[in-house]
Amino acid sequence: MATYPNTSRLMQRGCEFLGTETAILCGAMSWVSERNLVAAISNAGGFGVIACGAMTPELLDAEIAATRGLTDKPFGVNLITMHPMLFDLIAVCARHKVGHVVLAGGIPPKGSVEAIREFGAKVLVFAPTLALARRLLRSGADALVIEGSEAGGHIGPVATSVLAQEFLPELAEDHVVFVAGGIGRGEMIAAYLEMGASGVQLGTRFACASESIAHPAFKQAFFRANARDAEASVQVDPRLPVIPVRALKNKGTELFTQRQREVAALLDSGKIEMAEAQLQIEQFWAGALRRAVIDGDVENGSVMAGQSVGMVTREQPAAEIIAELMQECEAALS
Numbered sequence: 055m056a057t058y059p060n061t062s063r064l065m066q067r068g069c070e071f072l073g074t075e076t077a078i079l080c081g082a083m084s085w086v087s088e089r090n091l092v093a094a095i096s097n098a099g100g101f102g103v104i105a106c107g108a109m110t111p112e113l114l115d116a117e118i119a120a121t122r123g124l125t126d127k128p129f130g131v132n133l134i135t136m137h138p139m140l141f142d143l144i145a146v147c148a149r150h151k152v153g154h155v156v157l158a159g160g161i162p163p164k165g166s167v168e169a170i171r172e173f174g175a176k177v178l179v180f181a182p183t184l185a186l187a188r189r190l191l192r193s194g195a196d197a198l199v200i201e202g203s204e205a206g207g208h209i210g211p212v213a214t215s216v217l218a219q220e221f222l223p224e225l226a227e228d229h230v231v232f233v234a235g236g237i238g239r240g241e242m243i244a245a246y247l248e249m250g251a252s253g254v255q256l257g258t259r260f261a262c263a264s265e266s267i268a269h270p271a272f273k274q275a276f277f278r279a280n281a282r283d284a285e286a287s288v289q290v291d292p293r294l295p296v297i298p299v300r301a302l303k304n305k306g307t308e309l310f311t312q313r314q315r316e317v318a319a320l321l322d323s324g325k326i327e328m329a330e331a332q333l334q335i336e337q338f339w340a341g342a343l344r345r346a347v348i349d350g351d352v353e354n355g356s357v358m359a360g361q362s363v364g365m366v367t368r369e370q371p372a373a374e375i376i377a378e379l380m381q382e383c384e385a386a387l388s
């Protein structure tokens with residue numbers, strides 16, 4: 055690998071933590087982050103993370119084994135905290151001696167961090183507020199990911215640049231913190247490293263890597279899109295639950311807004327109970343990411359993408375993307 059002395063110095067703690075050559079994580083992306091992309095990222099000196107998503111323990115078991123077959127480098131597993139079989143999934147990670155588990159999608163339930171640490175793995179958690187970050191680090195989390203609203207997928211309300219200013223001066227000296235959301239080029243990585251981050255996590259930039267199994271139509275949608283096309287989902291009525299997701303606007307996102315209005319009107323007229331209304335909204339996107347990523351239905355599916363999508367213009371091997379990011383970062387630091 056080429057040498058990047060300034061970058062390597064600032065990434066050292068992150069690299070030691072991950073066991074990698076670069077402190078660049080490819081954030082788990084459901085349906086996208088499977089064996090091929092994960093192995094490609096790790097083989098290129100980054101840190102790939104399997105997206106467990108809604109997988110059963112059996113499927114996760116097979117995915118970890120298959121990934122091991124493609125790389126002997128470290129990689130992690132991302133588990134969603136609401137998964138009804140979370141502790142069985144942790145047991146699968148333990149059997150495979152996975153080195154790093156990322157807990158996403160909410161506050162880790164009681165005992166989960168301990169169960170992961172018990173088999174020797176490191177635990178990475180997301181924290182939307184500084185107070186929660188402190189609590190999670192005190193109760194055993196080994197590292198933190200702060201992710202701003204520019205990111206693709208499920209998002210919080212605050213921009214990465216603001217989170218970085220709030221969290222890094224307070225936590226980065228004593229803790230490993232990775233910054234995610236809206237990073238498309240190495241100059242941005244340099245800025246966060248200089249603020250004390252141990253490394254960064256990117257999703258959007260890697261989603262269309264040559265090794266990604268995403269459908270060609272999904273990749274084309276990324277290549278065509280500008281930053282402004284990656285919109286956060288809109289909540290039309292406070293009574294109806296909408297988890298904010300950033301995705302490319304399409305027929306599906308338009309229909310979703312329309313559907314919320316219809317369901318709200320049914321509620322107003324008393325034709326439907328609250329529980330039924332909420333269920334209808336929750337179920338609207340069921341299976342939608344798979345439809346976009348695997349089936350290539352980019353009109354009705356959920357084309358999750360971050361605002362950095364405008365910087366994704368062509369298919370490139372993962373190794374080339376990582377090399378480009380490292381070169382840009384090094385140039386900025388030199």
Ligand SMILES: Cc1cc2nc3c(=O)[nH]c(=O)nc-3n(C[C@H](O)[C@H](O)[C@H](O)COP(=O)(O)O)c2cc1C
Pocket residue numbers: 080081082083084086105107132158159201204205206207208234235236237255256257258259261357358359360361362
């Ligand atoms: C298509 C897609 C699917 C995603 N799925 C997940 C997921 O299953 N679990 C998760 O923790 N994050 C998920 N994310 C977020 C990424 O892991 C990563 O944190 C994010 O993409 C970083 O911001 P960026 O998109 O601006 O690079 C997803 C992102 C995208 C673009």
